[in-house]
Amino acid sequence: MIRLSEIDLNLLVVFQLMYRERKTGVVAEQLGLSQPTISNALARLRKTFGDELFERTARGMRPTPFAEGIAESIATALTSLEETFNRDDQFVPSTSTRAFRVAMTDLGEVHLLPSLMTRFAEEAPGITLTTVRDNTIPLKEELESGSVNLALGLLPQLGAGFYQRRLFSQKYVCLMRREHPLAKGPFDLEQFSQAHHAVVVAQGTGHGRVEELLAKSGVPRPVRLKLPHFAAVPYIISETDLIVTVTEKLASQTAKRFDLVARPHPMEMPTAQINLFWHRRFHQDKGNIWLRNLIVEMFAE
Numbered sequence: 001m002i003r004l005s006e007i008d009l010n011l012l013v014v015f016q017l018m019y020r021e022r023k024t025g026v027v028a029e030q031l032g033l034s035q036p037t038i039s040n041a042l043a044r045l046r047k048t049f050g051d052e053l054f055e056r057t058a059r060g061m062r063p064t065p066f067a068e069g070i071a072e073s074i075a076t077a078l079t080s081l082e083e084t085f086n087r088d089d090q091f092v093p094s095t096s097t098r099a100f101r102v103a104m105t106d107l108g109e110v111h112l113l114p115s116l117m118t119r120f121a122e123e124a125p126g127i128t129l130t131t132v133r134d135n136t137i138p139l140k141e142e143l144e145s146g147s148v149n150l151a152l153g154l155l156p157q158l159g160a161g162f163y164q165r166r167l168f169s170q171k172y173v174c175l176m177r178r179e180h181p182l183a184k185g186p187f188d189l190e191q192f193s194q195a196h197h198a199v200v201v202a203q204g205t206g207h208g209r210v211e212e213l214l215a216k217s218g219v220p221r222p223v224r225l226k227l228p229h230f231a232a233v234p235y236i237i238s239e240t241d242l243i244v245t246v247t248e249k250l251a252s253q254t255a256k257r258f259d260l261v262a263r264p265h266p267m268e269m270p271t272a273q274i275n276l277f278w279h280r281r282f283h284q285d286k287g288n289i290w291l292r293n294l295i296v297e298m299f300a301e
Contacts, residue, residue: 007048009081012074014041015053019071020147022060075145079281091286093124098287101130103139103151105202106231108274111249112152115298143279149288150295151277154207163283164275165292168301172210172269173251173262175233176243183261189219192266198225198236198244207247210269214245217267234258247272 017027028038046053054061142148182191234254251262282288
């Protein structure tokens with residue numbers, strides 16, 4: 001049996017950061033310590049728990065099954081202690097220098113960030129925001145650990161343990177340049193099938209599932225270009241005769257600037273419901289509350 005008196009709580013902080021970052025150099029930098037000091041702390045943790053905890057891989061330090069099993073409990077305990085020690089602290093946006101990390105796609109960045117950063121400049125000039133993707137470390141784990149504060153999107157993988165708030169739903173449209181032959185006149189499945197297409201392969205997102213639906217529909221679609229993200233789409237579409245299936249939010253944000261036309265999609269497409277997600281551990285965090293309330297105020301429909 002391991003007793004609390006036998007554990008240096010600073011070692012648990014090292015564990016939490018290593019679980020989140022997966023690299024000893026990054027953990028050392030965040031704590032202002034040397035890498036040998038972090039390696040020594042991990043050695044002490046391994047001896048205490050009788051487990052390797054983290055195994056070296058090409059992508060960094062991967063948690064063992066034992067480490068996966070204790071990670072949430074340790075993070076919850078450390079958060080509870082921090083909240084206890086700072087019970088009287090208030091979050092004041094106008095003077096805060098807090099750094100938030102929010103998971104969203106480049107579609108979300110195009111739609112949300114211009115007006116959101118304007119509000120930051122007006123109400124919280126010291127706060128910084130970093131956007132992240134659901135990549136190497138699963139988004140579920142990053143939200144649980146607090147490495148990511150909020151997530152926006154169509155994210156069915158976030159179930160138990162997460163709160164969510166509906167922001168808006170959006171339809172899919174076909175986007176093309178204004179002088180495209182299909183920008184006027186009939187636009188049905190026949191024209192859709194004959195056009196040359198650009199496709200955004202956004203795996204792990206709601207749009208990725210829409211593209212899977214299109215691929216399985218049996219409707220022929222000559223694909224000439226595949227992209228991993230949406231950021232370049234308006235630039236490419238405005239200079240070519242390619243058409244692309246995108247959300248109406250992206251179309252409305254870019255149509256005027258790039259002289260594009262959005263046409264109703266000729267296929268029956270599911271709408272995409274965009275939600276705001278946060279982990280239950282941070283439901284009462286004052287900064288988290290402020291940011292999610294601001295996002296709801298600005299973008300919920």
